[in-house]
Amino acid sequence: MTRFRLLVGIALFIAVIGVCLLLFNTRQADEPVAQERLVVVSPHPTEFIIPLVQEFENETGISVEIISSGTSAAISDIVSGDDIDLLWGGSILSVGPYKDFFYAYNTLNKSVFSEECKNVSDEFTCFSDVPSIIMVNNDIIGDIEVNGYEDLLDERLKGKIAFANPYKSSSSFEQLVNMLYAMGNGNPDEGWDYVKKLIGQLDGNMLDSSSEVYKGVADGRFLVGLTFEEAAVTMLKSGKHIGIIYMKEGVVSTPDGIYINKDSKRIEQAKRLVDFLTSKDAQMFMAKNLGRRSVRKDVDPSNMVISYDEMKKITVDKEKVIANKDIWTDKFLELYEEAANE
Numbered sequence: 001m002t003r004f005r006l007l008v009g010i011a012l013f014i015a016v017i018g019v020c021l022l023l024f025n026t027r028q029a030d031e032p033v034a035q036e037r038l039v040v041v042s043p044h045p046t047e048f049i050i051p052l053v054q055e056f057e058n059e060t061g062i063s064v065e066i067i068s069s070g071t072s073a074a075i076s077d078i079v080s081g082d083d084i085d086l087l088w089g090g091s092i093l094s095v096g097p098y099k100d101f102f103y104a105y106n107t108l109n110k111s112v113f114s115e116e117c118k119n120v121s122d123e124f125t126c127f128s129d130v131p132s133i134i135m136v137n138n139d140i141i142g143d144i145e146v147n148g149y150e151d152l153l154d155e156r157l158k159g160k161i162a163f164a165n166p167y168k169s170s171s172s173f174e175q176l177v178n179m180l181y182a183m184g185n186g187n188p189d190e191g192w193d194y195v196k197k198l199i200g201q202l203d204g205n206m207l208d209s210s211s212e213v214y215k216g217v218a219d220g221r222f223l224v225g226l227t228f229e230e231a232a233v234t235m236l237k238s239g240k241h242i243g244i245i246y247m248k249e250g251v252v253s254t255p256d257g258i259y260i261n262k263d264s265k266r267i268e269q270a271k272r273l274v275d276f277l278t279s280k281d282a283q284m285f286m287a288k289n290l291g292r293r294s295v296r297k298d299v300d301p302s303n304m305v306i307s308y309d310e311m312k313k314i315t316v317d318k319e320k321v322i323a324n325k326d327i328w329t330d331k332f333l334e335l336y337e338e339a340a341n342e
Contacts, residue, residue: 162225233291
């Protein structure tokens with residue numbers, strides 16, 4: 001009886017070892033497959049992302065999981081250690097203060113970038129060039145003429161201006177930078193008087209995301225909105241009767257980027273997405289069909305937007321903006337709170 005129990009025990013032990021080895025080998029075999037995926041967090045509109053992602057997946061066999069999020073929330077998730085491989089979107093001015101959280105990668109495509117987009121830190125790969133604009137709903141604006149920031153102070157627009165929290169929205173922070181430089185005649189410290197007046201015009205309406213701005217104008221909830229060029233182009237393509245205004249006081253056009261999380265477990269796959277999104281084919285598709293301006297010198301701009309020669313373009317001190325991002329955002333929110341309590 002004892003001998004029988006011993007034999008049964010040995011047999012069970014061998015069986016358990018066999019199952020463990022099988023499970024271990026299965027995990028080992030599955031591991032490369034699990035690696036062929038990317039988790040990407042992005043503030044870009046879904047309709048903008050999908051065609052590019054689908055082409056990348058078809059071309060490489062790497063699946064992409066997209067998490068929609070505002071730029072500030074996306075950066076917070078990366079800083080917190082979430083399983084995210086890339087941030088796709090957000091201007092280099094907004095992401096600049098968090099450079100240490102991203103992986104330095106110098107894509108070969110950078111050799112054909114414009115000089116402005118080429119001369120950035122390797123932690124940032126420029127993806128598109130994004131002018132700030134004012135978006136107008138042509139169906140309901142009536143006889144109110146809007147050609148720039150000064151026109152937004154028209155009393156008839158009070159409470160009817162869409163603007164997102166610049167702490168949460170990269171495009172709204174870009175607008176804050178734009179108006180500080182434009183209304184301060186090149187000196188951002190002199191632009192706060194205008195910002196305070198604009199906050200009064202918001203009349204307590206500050207939105208939580210960039211998408212609420214352009215959708216709010218397109219749907220008629222607001223007469224005008226402070227947003228970015230591609231969002232307005234997307235609304236035009238969807239049949240909305242909106243106008244794109246390039247501010248007469250001056251336009252800041254800042255590259256947005258693709259940023260690899262330095263803690264990504266899939267760095268090589270992430271590099272392939274960066275290379276794909278900055279390739280000539282992808283950038284041509286983007287410019288022709290999605291209304292974005294390419295960062296490459298060998299790609300023509302979309303015929304849906306005006307040339308840079310037709311707008312008054314403002315150059316900003318990028319290092320100064322990055323260094324002051326939190327200071328300027330905090331000051332804006334303080335002024336907003338003051339206006340709310342008056």
